[in-house]
Amino acid sequence: MKIYDTMQKKVVPFRLNKNRIVKMYVCGPTVxxxxxxxxxxxYIFFDALAKYLRAQGFQVFYVQNITDLDDKIITKAAQENLPTEIISKRYLMDYLKIMKSLKIDSVNLYVPATMEFRKIISQIKTLVRKGYAYETDDGVYFSVSRFPDYGKLSGQDLNSLRSGSRIDINENKRDPRDFVIWKKMKPGEPYWDSPWGKGRPGWHIEDTAITDAFLGKTYDxxxxxxxxxxxxxxxxxxIERSVSGRKILSRYWIHTGMLNIxxxxxxxxLHNYVTIDEVLKDFTPEDLRYALLNCxxxxxxSFSGELMxxxxxxxxALSSIYNKLKQKAGDENMESDYSIINSLDSFLEYNIDFRxxxxxxxxxxxxxxxxxxxMDSREASLSLSALKWVNEFTGVIREGENSARSDDLIRLLLSARKSLRTAKDxxxxxxxxxxxxxxxxxxxxQGSETIWWYSDTEGE
RNA sequence: GGAUAGGUGGCAGAGCGGUCAUGCGUGGGACUGCAGAUCCCAUCUAAUAGGGUUCGACUCCCUACCUAUCCUCCA
Structure with missing residues (x-):
């Protein structure tokens, strides 16, 4: 398998250790x-990636963080005149619910940043002790000049960053490129105690504390x-390489392209967004997964109504043929058609090309x-195996199965309907x-047969 | 200004130095009690512009122009 690695800026062979364990981390939302x-x-892409790797026999340990303390949460809390924990909890629940509705269920662990608070403090301590960070009147800053590889991932030139006029002038910083890892409390803000007084961590160090705690100092x-x-x-x-002293943080850096409208x-x-809930009013999760994976x-x-x-x-079309084949296959033992599966897999082998x-x-x-x-039942079963394989990680097929009882009720109604049609009623x-x-x-x-599936959205 | 992707038919969007992408849309037909789905045929004789390499370029090279993202919080 090959994949585009942002660090190397090209498609590179994806090589993993012999025990076939993949440690994967994806930056989650600020709630x-x-x-x-x-x-x-x-999140749909990484869900599909994790499931695909698992289907390929890798053991994937997938961790996602939740940023549950942040300026935006504080602002929102102030607007609603509520404690920040109420806001973050509300939107965390909202996020998890929506992920579930999109059939995103591959994440092993969601870690709120506040849970790893001790690790955050110990990382800042280490950085200060090693001379990578310094304390000022308003916080603790990471000293970018101490880390020569800064800018390598994004292809930024350190000197052009220095002169960047768009970076806020902050009297407290020794260097405009330095970034904050601990913010000292201003009146009215939520706070935690620390060796640098009351305050809260910066955004970047929340993630390194979590990855260090759950995935170690180097992961995949x-x-x-x-x-x-x-x-x-x-x-x-x-931050993490300065703490660990290692040459590599993650072996592969994978970034998804932005959704444009x-x-x-x-x-x-920009106020040009469409929420997931809004889309799911008119379309199924499968529709959205297909749309967003089809690139x-x-x-x-580019997002548009036509795309949906x-x-x-x-x-x-996929759901229709899936359920037709399923009906035809009956109880035929499922064998896999590897010639088809391999031909489909060849697209994923090169940069996970779902489209x-x-x-x-x-x-x-x-x-x-x-x-x-x-087709006879065996042929149907073979074709079906390819669809099942695809659906295992893409989740784009609507299956005509739910609880056994409602399935039976529907079959009963359909057999009654069949009699009525024969009688031309x-x-x-x-x-x-x-x-x-x-x-x-x-x-x-379908001729004398009727196939069916749950479509989730209500009929027009 | 720098970094990263691109500029293909009505739309979205691939591959390939010389042969059908695929899907959606559109027109016609088959099938059907009707829906829907499916199948067949057609439509579109595509490649930002200008050079170059070549027997031959959409595909390789150069130049120009254009677009998006990042360089500030952001999935």
Whole structure:
């Protein structure tokens, strides 16, 4: 497998240790507001990546942080006149609920930054002791000049950063490039006690404390949106390598391209965002997963209504053939068709190209539709195995299965409907169809057979 | 100004130095009680501009122009 590594700025072979354990870390959200579909793009990709690696036989330990103390949370809390913990807890619950609704369930551990508070303090202490950080009137700063590799990940030149006029002039900093790792409390702000008085940690050191605690001083994959490359990931490298004394923090740096809308990055500050909840009112999680995976992960993707409509069609086509094949396969023992799976996998082997894989998959779907009538149960089962393989990590197929009891009820209704259709009582049979559709059950007549699946959204 | 990606048919978006991407859209047909889905045919004779290399370039090289992201909190 090969993958684009931001540090080396090219597609490189993905090599891992012999025991096939992958330690993976992805920067999670700051919990001060509901996530939008730009966030979804990143988290769905890493969900699919973790599941794909697991399907390939790797043991993936996937950790994500939650930034639950931060200026934005403080601002929000002040606006609502509530304690910061109430705000962060509310949006943490919101975030977890939404992740679940998007079928993102590959993360082994979500770690709120406040949980690793002791580690944060001990890291700052170490940095100060080793001379990498210094205390001022308003906080503790990391001294960038002490870390020559600063700028390597983002391709920034240290000197051009120094003269950068866009960096805030802060009298307390010895060097404008230095970044804060401990902020001393201002009146009215939440605080923790520390050797440097009351205050709170800076953003960058929250992550290094968590990775150090759960993944060690060197791990395999560090991921996040491309907007985190500078300064966040750059700062993480500077902090952790200064603490550990090692040459490498993460073996691979994987960054997802931004989601654009009308030619610009979707973001809170530009007020051009669409929340995940809003999209899920009109589309299924599968539709959104397909839409956001159907691109090169490290390039930008434009969001639009057409994109969602196109995805819905493709998800429908996949779900339709999936359920048709399933019906045809019956109880046939599942063997895997490796010729198909390998041809699909070849797209993932080179830079996890889900889009390329989908385009190949759609060609197979067309083939299967053509040959469906002539297929026997074994052939159907083989084709089905490829779809199951894809769905294992992409999660883009709507399956016609839920609890056994409701499945049985639906089958009962469909057999009644079949009798009505045979008797040409179409008004009654159509009433059953539209009634089921309102309950989120999609049905299609295939000659004398009827296939069905749960569509999640209510019928129009 | 610097860094990183790009500029392909109505849209999204691949690969490849000379042969169908794929999907959506559009037009027509088949099938169907109707929906839906599916299949067939067609549509689009695509490549930011200007040079160069070549028997031949969308694909390689150079130049110009343009777009987005980052250089400030941000997935």
């Amino acid at each position: 001060y507001d509901s996530p939008h579909i730009g966030h979804a793009k990143t 994959i560090h991921g996040g949106g491309s907007d985190l490359i500078f300064p966040h990931h750059e700062a993480e490298i500077a 009308e030619g610009e990055k979707m973001s809170k500050s 090169q992960f490290n390039t930008q993707l 409509e196109e995805s819905r069609k493709n998800v429908n 390329g894989m989908f385009s190949k998959l759609m060609s197979y779907v067309s083939e299967w539709n053509k040959n469906l009538d002539a 179409f008004s009654s049979s159509d009433a059953i169809r539209s009634g089921l559709r309102k309950l989120g059950v999609h049905i299609e007549d």
